[in-house]
Amino acid sequence: MRIVVLTGAGISAESGIPTFRGAGGLWEGHRIEDVASPEGWNKNPELVLDFYNQRRRGILSAQPNAAHIQLAALDAHHEIQIITQNIDDLHERAGSKNILHLHGEILKARSVKNPNLITPINGDIQIGDVASDGAQLRPHIVWFGEQVPMLEMAIPLVEQAEILVIIGTSMVVYPAAGLLHYASPEIPVYVINPEITEISRRKNIHFIQKNAGEGVTEFIRLVLTK
Ligand code: APR
Numbered sequence: 001m002r003i004v005v006l007t008g009a010g011i012s013a014e015s016g017i018p019t020f021r022g023a024g025g026l027w028e029g030h031r032i033e034d035v036a037s038p039e040g041w042n043k044n045p046e047l048v049l050d051f052y053n054q055r056r057r058g059i060l061s062a063q064p065n066a067a068h069i070q071l072a073a074l075d076a077h078h079e080i081q082i083i084t085q086n087i088d089d090l091h092e093r094a095g096s097k098n099i100l101h102l103h104g105e106i107l108k109a110r111s112v113k114n115p116n117l118i119t120p121i122n123g124d125i126q127i128g129d130v131a132s133d134g135a136q137l138r139p140h141i142v143w144f145g146e147q148v149p150m151l152e153m154a155i156p157l158v159e160q161a162e163i164l165v166i167i168g169t170s171m172v173v174y175p176a177a178g179l180l181h182y183a184s185p186e187i188p189v190y191v192i193n194p195e196i197t198e199i200s201r202r203k204n205i206h207f208i209q210k211n212a213g214e215g216v217t218e219f220i221r222l223v224l225t226k
Contacts, residue, residue, distance in 0.1 A: 001224070004161035005071060006179060007084040007091070010168020010193060011212045014065040015090055017058060021170055037144045045136070046127060052139040053124040056106045059088040060122065066213035067167065068094035070220065078224070081161075083154050085169060085176050087141055100157070102150050102176050108140035115149075151175050158182040165219060167192040168212050171199045190219055 009019035034040040035051040064072075072095035074080050082091050082099045087106040091099045111117040111131030118140055119131060129137045142148055158164065164183045171177040180199065183189060190206045191199055192215030200207040208215045208222075 002079045002081070002160060002162045003074070003165060004081045004083060004158055004163070004183075005165045005167060006158075006169065006176075007082060007086060007167045008169025008171075008176075009086060011067050011084075012062070012065070012086055012088055012090055013168065014067065014211060014213055015062040015088075017062055017088060017090075019168075021172070032144060036141070038146065041138065041143070045138075049125050049127065049139075052106060052141065055087070056122070056124070059090075059106055062088070062090065064090040064094035067211075067216045068096070070213075070216045072096040074220070074224070081157050083157065083179070085173070100150055100154055102142070102148055102154060104139070104141035106139060106141065109137040110140045111135040112138050148175055151179075154179055155182050159184070161187060163188055163190070163223065165190045165192065166199065167215065169193075170197055188223075190223070192216065192219060 013019055030051065034044065035048055041048050068090045071080065071082065075097050080096065080098060082096050084091060084099060084101055085103050087101065087104055089105065089107055107120060107122055108118050109121040109125055110119070111133050113135035114133055117131045117133055125137050125139065131137050158179050159182050161183055164187060166189065188206060189204065190208060192208045192210060192212060193200060194209060194211050199205060208218050210218060
Protein backbone atom coordinates (compact mmCIF):
# COMPACT_ATOMS: atom_id res chain seq x y z
CA MET A 1 0.00 0.00 0.00
CA ARG A 2 1.41 3.42 -0.94
CA ILE A 3 0.69 5.58 2.07
CA VAL A 4 1.53 9.28 2.25
CA VAL A 5 1.65 10.71 5.76
CA LEU A 6 1.52 14.49 6.05
CA THR A 7 2.70 15.59 9.47
CA GLY A 8 2.78 18.87 11.37
CA ALA A 9 3.82 20.19 14.75
CA GLY A 10 1.19 18.10 16.58
CA ILE A 11 3.05 14.84 15.91
CA SER A 12 6.01 16.15 17.90
CA ALA A 13 3.89 17.61 20.71
CA GLU A 14 4.12 14.39 22.75
CA SER A 15 7.92 14.67 22.45
CA GLY A 16 7.67 17.98 24.28
CA ILE A 17 8.12 20.26 21.28
CA PRO A 18 5.48 23.03 21.39
CA THR A 19 3.15 23.47 18.43
CA PHE A 20 2.90 26.86 16.74
CA ARG A 21 -0.70 27.83 17.16
CA GLY A 22 -1.80 26.01 20.32
CA ALA A 23 -1.99 27.56 23.79
CA GLY A 24 1.56 28.39 24.85
CA GLY A 25 2.46 27.99 21.17
CA LEU A 26 5.87 28.64 19.79
CA TRP A 27 5.05 32.03 18.38
CA GLU A 28 3.85 33.26 21.74
CA GLY A 29 5.97 36.22 22.74
CA HIS A 30 7.20 36.65 19.18
CA ARG A 31 5.66 38.20 16.15
CA ILE A 32 5.93 35.65 13.36
CA GLU A 33 7.27 38.27 10.99
CA ASP A 34 10.07 39.15 13.44
CA VAL A 35 11.50 35.63 13.70
CA ALA A 36 10.36 33.80 10.59
CA SER A 37 10.51 36.12 7.60
CA PRO A 38 13.22 37.63 5.39
CA GLU A 39 12.19 41.07 6.71
CA GLY A 40 12.72 39.92 10.30
CA TRP A 41 16.13 38.54 9.35
CA ASN A 42 17.15 41.80 7.70
CA LYS A 43 15.96 43.83 10.68
CA ASN A 44 17.43 41.73 13.49
CA PRO A 45 19.38 38.62 12.50
CA GLU A 46 20.57 38.05 16.10
CA LEU A 47 16.98 37.67 17.27
CA VAL A 48 16.24 35.21 14.46
CA LEU A 49 19.38 33.15 15.13
CA ASP A 50 18.60 33.11 18.83
CA PHE A 51 15.02 31.95 18.17
CA TYR A 52 16.22 29.04 16.04
CA ASN A 53 19.16 28.26 18.33
CA GLN A 54 16.61 27.71 21.10
CA ARG A 55 14.45 25.56 18.82
CA ARG A 56 17.52 23.46 17.86
CA ARG A 57 18.49 22.90 21.50
CA GLY A 58 14.94 21.84 22.38
CA ILE A 59 14.78 19.44 19.44
CA LEU A 60 18.17 17.89 20.20
CA SER A 61 17.05 17.09 23.73
CA ALA A 62 13.70 15.61 22.58
CA GLN A 63 13.07 11.99 21.61
CA PRO A 64 10.77 10.46 18.97
CA ASN A 65 7.42 9.40 20.42
CA ALA A 66 5.04 6.49 19.80
CA ALA A 67 3.63 8.14 16.67
CA HIS A 68 7.03 8.56 14.96
CA ILE A 69 8.06 5.06 16.02
CA GLN A 70 4.91 3.30 14.83
CA LEU A 71 5.09 5.09 11.47
CA ALA A 72 8.73 4.05 11.04
CA ALA A 73 7.81 0.42 11.73
CA LEU A 74 5.29 0.51 8.86
CA ASP A 75 8.19 0.81 6.39
CA ALA A 76 8.70 -2.95 6.75
CA HIS A 77 5.39 -3.78 5.06
CA HIS A 78 4.23 -0.71 3.18
CA GLU A 79 5.52 2.04 0.96
CA ILE A 80 5.43 4.93 3.40
CA GLN A 81 6.26 8.47 2.36
CA ILE A 82 6.41 11.02 5.15
CA ILE A 83 5.92 14.64 4.10
CA THR A 84 6.52 16.78 7.14
CA GLN A 85 6.13 20.47 7.81
CA ASN A 86 8.32 19.96 10.86
CA ILE A 87 11.90 21.12 11.04
CA ASP A 88 12.84 18.54 13.67
CA ASP A 89 14.55 15.21 12.90
CA LEU A 90 12.27 12.97 14.97
CA HIS A 91 10.98 11.00 11.95
CA GLU A 92 14.63 10.35 11.00
CA ARG A 93 15.58 9.28 14.51
CA ALA A 94 12.56 6.97 14.70
CA GLY A 95 13.93 5.27 11.58
CA SER A 96 11.54 6.29 8.78
CA LYS A 97 13.20 5.85 5.39
CA ASN A 98 11.35 8.27 3.11
CA ILE A 99 11.01 11.74 4.58
CA LEU A 100 10.52 15.01 2.78
CA HIS A 101 10.83 18.22 4.79
CA LEU A 102 8.64 20.91 3.27
CA HIS A 103 9.74 23.73 5.57
CA GLY A 104 13.43 22.93 5.97
CA GLU A 105 15.49 21.33 8.70
CA ILE A 106 16.82 22.86 11.90
CA LEU A 107 19.93 20.64 11.79
CA LYS A 108 21.07 22.26 8.56
CA ALA A 109 22.38 25.74 7.88
CA ARG A 110 22.99 27.48 4.60
CA SER A 111 24.72 30.46 3.05
CA VAL A 112 22.61 33.62 2.85
CA LYS A 113 24.05 34.09 -0.64
CA ASN A 114 23.65 30.58 -2.03
CA PRO A 115 20.59 28.54 -1.03
CA ASN A 116 22.24 25.38 -2.37
CA LEU A 117 25.25 25.68 -0.09
CA ILE A 118 23.83 23.65 2.77
CA THR A 119 25.79 22.28 5.69
CA PRO A 120 24.82 20.08 8.66
CA ILE A 121 24.79 21.88 12.02
CA ASN A 122 24.03 20.67 15.52
CA GLY A 123 25.15 23.66 17.56
CA ASP A 124 24.15 27.31 17.69
CA ILE A 125 24.62 29.60 14.69
CA GLN A 126 26.13 32.98 15.59
CA ILE A 127 26.60 36.20 13.65
CA GLY A 128 29.98 35.80 11.96
CA ASP A 129 29.59 32.04 11.34
CA VAL A 130 30.06 31.72 7.60
CA ALA A 131 29.52 29.17 4.85
CA SER A 132 32.36 28.04 2.57
CA ASP A 133 31.58 30.98 0.25
CA GLY A 134 32.32 33.40 3.09
CA ALA A 135 28.67 34.49 3.49
CA GLN A 136 26.78 34.44 6.79
CA LEU A 137 25.05 31.17 7.72
CA ARG A 138 21.31 31.16 8.28
CA PRO A 139 19.00 28.34 9.36
CA HIS A 140 17.90 26.07 6.50
CA ILE A 141 14.28 26.92 7.17
CA VAL A 142 11.53 28.14 4.86
CA TRP A 143 10.31 31.46 6.22
CA PHE A 144 6.99 33.15 5.56
CA GLY A 145 7.13 34.85 2.20
CA GLU A 146 9.74 32.44 0.84
CA GLN A 147 9.41 29.79 -1.84
CA VAL A 148 8.76 26.19 -0.77
CA PRO A 149 11.14 24.39 -3.15
CA MET A 150 10.25 20.89 -1.92
CA LEU A 151 6.60 21.41 -2.89
CA GLU A 152 7.36 20.28 -6.43
CA MET A 153 8.60 16.95 -5.12
CA ALA A 154 5.70 16.60 -2.70
CA ILE A 155 2.92 17.07 -5.27
CA PRO A 156 3.54 13.89 -7.34
CA LEU A 157 3.97 11.88 -4.15
CA VAL A 158 0.52 12.97 -2.95
CA GLU A 159 -0.94 12.35 -6.41
CA GLN A 160 0.29 8.74 -6.29
CA ALA A 161 -0.91 8.04 -2.75
CA GLU A 162 -3.33 5.17 -2.17
CA ILE A 163 -4.04 6.37 1.37
CA LEU A 164 -3.39 9.83 2.80
CA VAL A 165 -2.96 10.33 6.55
CA ILE A 166 -2.77 13.85 7.98
CA ILE A 167 -1.39 14.04 11.51
CA GLY A 168 -1.07 16.98 13.91
CA THR A 169 -1.39 19.91 11.58
CA SER A 170 -3.85 22.78 11.63
CA MET A 171 -3.61 22.83 7.79
CA VAL A 172 -3.82 26.59 7.68
CA VAL A 173 -0.40 27.33 6.19
CA TYR A 174 -0.18 27.34 2.42
CA PRO A 175 1.11 25.95 0.16
CA ALA A 176 1.49 22.87 2.44
CA ALA A 177 -2.26 22.81 3.19
CA GLY A 178 -3.01 22.80 -0.54
CA LEU A 179 -1.34 19.39 -0.93
CA LEU A 180 -4.62 17.76 0.12
CA HIS A 181 -6.14 18.82 -3.19
CA TYR A 182 -3.61 16.76 -5.15
CA ALA A 183 -4.81 13.51 -3.63
CA SER A 184 -7.06 11.44 -5.87
CA PRO A 185 -10.72 11.85 -4.85
CA GLU A 186 -10.92 8.04 -4.82
CA ILE A 187 -8.53 7.47 -1.94
CA PRO A 188 -9.35 7.41 1.76
CA VAL A 189 -8.05 10.37 3.78
CA TYR A 190 -7.51 10.02 7.53
CA VAL A 191 -7.03 12.98 9.87
CA ILE A 192 -5.49 12.39 13.31
CA ASN A 193 -5.84 15.36 15.65
CA PRO A 194 -7.19 15.73 19.21
CA GLU A 195 -8.94 18.92 18.11
CA ILE A 196 -11.62 19.47 15.51
CA THR A 197 -10.12 21.48 12.67
CA GLU A 198 -11.49 22.85 9.45
CA ILE A 199 -10.42 19.78 7.47
CA SER A 200 -11.63 17.22 10.01
CA ARG A 201 -15.17 18.46 9.41
CA ARG A 202 -15.04 17.91 5.67
CA LYS A 203 -17.04 15.21 3.99
CA ASN A 204 -15.15 12.06 3.05
CA ILE A 205 -12.56 12.52 5.77
CA HIS A 206 -12.09 9.76 8.34
CA PHE A 207 -11.45 11.72 11.50
CA ILE A 208 -9.58 10.01 14.34
CA GLN A 209 -9.95 12.46 17.21
CA LYS A 210 -6.94 11.40 19.25
CA ASN A 211 -3.40 12.44 20.05
CA ALA A 212 -0.83 11.37 17.48
CA GLY A 213 0.47 8.30 19.37
CA GLU A 214 -2.95 6.78 20.06
CA GLY A 215 -4.27 7.96 16.73
CA VAL A 216 -1.59 6.13 14.75
CA THR A 217 -2.33 2.95 16.74
CA GLU A 218 -6.01 3.35 15.87
CA PHE A 219 -5.25 4.00 12.18
CA ILE A 220 -3.13 0.83 12.00
CA ARG A 221 -5.86 -1.18 13.73
CA LEU A 222 -8.63 0.15 11.47
CA VAL A 223 -6.86 0.17 8.14
CA LEU A 224 -3.81 -2.05 8.10
CA THR A 225 -4.68 -4.95 10.39
CA LYS A 226 -6.64 -7.72 8.74
N1 APR B 1 -1.26 14.90 18.61
C1 APR B 1 -1.73 15.28 17.39
N2 APR B 1 -2.04 16.54 17.08
C2 APR B 1 -1.88 17.48 18.03
C3 APR B 1 -1.39 17.16 19.32
C4 APR B 1 -1.07 15.80 19.60
N3 APR B 1 -0.62 15.40 20.80
N4 APR B 1 -1.34 18.31 20.05
C5 APR B 1 -1.77 19.29 19.22
N5 APR B 1 -2.10 18.80 18.01
C6 APR B 1 -2.62 19.51 16.83
C7 APR B 1 -3.34 20.79 17.11
O1 APR B 1 -4.71 20.55 17.41
C8 APR B 1 -3.17 21.56 15.79
O2 APR B 1 -4.22 21.28 14.88
O3 APR B 1 -1.50 19.87 16.03
C9 APR B 1 -1.86 20.99 15.23
C10 APR B 1 -0.69 21.94 15.24
O4 APR B 1 -0.96 23.03 14.41
P1 APR B 1 0.08 24.22 14.20
O5 APR B 1 0.63 24.65 15.51
O6 APR B 1 -0.57 25.23 13.34
O7 APR B 1 1.31 23.52 13.41
P2 APR B 1 1.45 23.16 11.88
O8 APR B 1 0.15 22.85 11.25
O9 APR B 1 2.55 22.15 11.78
O10 APR B 1 2.00 24.53 11.29
C11 APR B 1 2.32 24.59 9.94
O11 APR B 1 3.18 26.78 10.15
O12 APR B 1 4.26 28.22 11.50
C12 APR B 1 4.39 27.47 10.38
O13 APR B 1 6.28 26.63 9.30
C13 APR B 1 5.50 26.45 10.45
O14 APR B 1 5.50 24.17 9.67
C14 APR B 1 4.76 25.14 10.41
C15 APR B 1 3.49 25.51 9.69
